[in-house]
Amino acid sequence: MPASLPPPRRVRARLRRRPAGDNSGRMVWLFDLDNTLHDASHAIFPAINRLMTAYVARVLGCDEATASRVRVDYWQRYGATLLGMIRHHGVDPADFLRAAHEFPALAGMVRVQRGLAAHLRRLPGRKLLVTNAPQDYARAVLDIAGIGHCFERVVAIEQMWVHGHLRPKPDRRMLRRLLVQARVAPHRAVLVEDTVSHLKRYAGTGIRTAWVTGYLRTMAPSRPHDVPGAPTSAQDDSSRRDAAVRSTLEAEEDRRAGHAAQEHSVTLVAAESQVPQAQSGNVPRVRARVPNRPAYVDIKVQSMHQLQRRMRRNGS
Numbered sequence: 001m002p003a004s005l006p007p008p009r010r011v012r013a014r015l016r017r018r019p020a021g022d023n024s025g026r027m028v029w030l031f032d033l034d035n036t037l038h039d040a041s042h043a044i045f046p047a048i049n050r051l052m053t054a055y056v057a058r059v060l061g062c063d064e065a066t067a068s069r070v071r072v073d074y075w076q077r078y079g080a081t082l083l084g085m086i087r088h089h090g091v092d093p094a095d096f097l098r099a100a101h102e103f104p105a106l107a108g109m110v111r112v113q114r115g116l117a118a119h120l121r122r123l124p125g126r127k128l129l130v131t132n133a134p135q136d137y138a139r140a141v142l143d144i145a146g147i148g149h150c151f152e153r154v155v156a157i158e159q160m161w162v163h164g165h166l167r168p169k170p171d172r173r174m175l176r177r178l179l180v181q182a183r184v185a186p187h188r189a190v191l192v193e194d195t196v197s198h199l200k201r202y203a204g205t206g207i208r209t210a211w212v213t214g215y216l217r218t219m220a221p222s223r224p225h226d227v228p229g230a231p232t233s234a235q236d237d238s239s240r241r242d243a244a245v246r247s248t249l250e251a252e253e254d255r256r257a258g259h260a261a262q263e264h265s266v267t268l269v270a271a272e273s274q275v276p277q278a279q280s281g282n283v284p285r286v287r288a289r290v291p292n293r294p295a296y297v298d299i300k301v302q303s304m305h306q307l308q309r310r311m312r313r314n315g316s
């Protein structure tokens, strides 16, 4: 090709997207978004939960209590309400996700750690965002958090179709394909996540795992064993709260026995795991009890600041 010709469009696009910060080093970071880079437990997850329940009620033509039960069932069987809705009701995933992530006041709902952009920029290595959320939402959160420029690519749920099937995290095929596309050997990749069951699922694929615990919250009592309409008047009392947390842990333990993929799901505090809005107004939110680092977790940190300091100290 003559030197005077401009580079092909694809190359120009890649040059334009070169992210800010320290991209040196051999590591490639695959960052989750919600509750990893920002506090989604605060307002966003409860809102997503509400919107999902309303969507299911609309599609099924039922009340919200019934919709909540259906969601619990799908969450337990398939790991996500969406997958059950696709399988049994033929919903359009894009429509579902759009409806579940419509926030007119998103800017006021995003909470980030001070200095987050600087921490990410200083972390050596390439950075990709890999989220089960939709692309528009992910980019909006990144913009609000002021960290969009740190990532060379945003891999959202729309990019997680594999051979005609939607394969969100923690699907191994989806991640393997992503690593091939990004030209990353598995041993150079680090998945940074709050959802420890995802990390467990990817253990054994060769990638490294970092567990971020700082934003983990649970609600007491948690789904799926909460009783709609149960008395809540004494829930501010700390002993009641402790008892509820213990109950949550026990129930999660029971469920874990029947569903290997959801091991340690007491810390899987995603929108899916929170109580329906009908009860959430009266339910105290408490910090999750974080267990010790499981063997399949390579790094356990509370925050991006801690991760950046640790990796720079180790010279990675």
Ligand SMILES: [Mg+2]
Binding pocket: 032, 033, 034, 035, 036, 193, 194, 195
């Ligand atoms: Mg997350």
